[in-house]
Amino acid sequence: MEDIHIERxxxxxxxxxxxxxxxxxxxxxxxxxxxxxxxxxxxxxxVRGVVLKGAGKDFSVGADISEFETVRDERHQSAAYEVAVDTCSGAIAALGKPVVAAISGYCLGGGCHLALACDFRFGDHTATVGIPAAKLSIVYGLQSVQRLLALTGVSNAKRILYSADRYSAKEAASMGLIDELHEDPGLAADEFLRRLAVNAPLSIAGAKYMLNGLSSDIGGLDPAAVQRLIDEASDSEDFKEGRRAFAEKRSPRFRGA
Incomplete structure (x- = not known):
């Protein structure tokens, strides 16, 4: 079975x-x-709208950490991996059509990254949202941090990234991570997009382009400094320890190096 399935x-x-x-x-x-x-x-x-969702009970637990030893072992591999991740979220965000993430079950890490790139996030009562980067000694990517900040505000964004906690559907909605709660978020997303589909596509595309641009002001940051922080984390012993702890199902013992 294909890992990405499309239904029209x-x-x-x-x-x-x-x-x-x-x-x-x-x-x-x-x-x-x-x-x-x-x-x-x-x-x-x-196609006038897109629903992004997961098969089965979960949206996505995030990146497949089991393959990190071979595809994200140090800074050069990490940089290539981040390019692929950012290209993915960029393609979602740049689509000139509305996109709704339909979230059930786990929406963690890279799964949250995908949901943040969508225009809207609909969830159900089983939704559990979080970004566990701090439990793996990973610096979450700049594009996703910007989107997180735009949605949740700086205090909630810091709480989410510093704590690496998981939040219930109700908590996620109160923080801005989920826009609407429904019994069936996939069905609700489909119905919502059908209402939007009768409106002018060029109007929606123009509004989306401007709103995404206006909410992503990162001009005050030094990209080289950001990359250095990501590289240092990618090359660290803590990153290796985070992967080992994840595989061994234990709490990591970080040393800050």
């Missing part, structure tokens, strides 16, 4: 993360495939 329902496309046996953990190849999928949807005039 009239003018709405459903992009489905299709690894339910591992809670839809996203592989390196999948980041690239999702990017290609959304780039292709950009040129499909019949």
């Amino acid at each position: 329902r009239d003018s709405i496309a459903h992009v489905i993360l299709n690894r339910p046996s591992v809670r839809n953990a996203v592989t390196f190849a999948m980041w690239r495939e999702i990017a290609a999928t959304f780039s292709a949807l950009a040129g499909d005039r019949k």
Whole structure:
């Protein structure tokens, strides 16, 4: 079975993360495939909206950490991995059509990264949202931090990133991580997008482009300094310890180096 499955329902496309046996953990190849999928949807005039969701009970537990030893072992591999991740989220955000993440179950780390790139996030009562980067000695990517900040505000963004905690659907909604709660978020997203589909596509595309741009002012940051912090974390012993602890199902013992 393909890891990314696409269902077309009239003018709405459903992009489905299709690894339910591992809670839809996203592989390196999948980041690239999702990017290609959304780039292709950009040129499909019949598609007026997209629902992004996971197969089974979960949206996504995030990046597939089991493959990090081979695809994200040090700063150079980490840099290539982050390019793939950012290209993926960039393709979602740049799609000139509304995109709704339909969230059930776990939406963690890289899964949250995908949801943040969408225009809206609909969840149900089972949704559990969090970013466990601080438990793995990973510096979360700049684009995702910017999106997190725009949605939640600086205090909540710091709480989410510093604590690496998981938040219930109700807590996530109060923080701005989830926009609406529904019994069936996939169905609600589909119905919502059908209402939007009768409006002018060029109007929506123009509004999306401007709003995304206005909410992403990162001009005050030094990109080189940001990359240095990401590289130092990627090359650290703490990153290796985080992966070992995850695999061994124990609490990590970090030393800050």
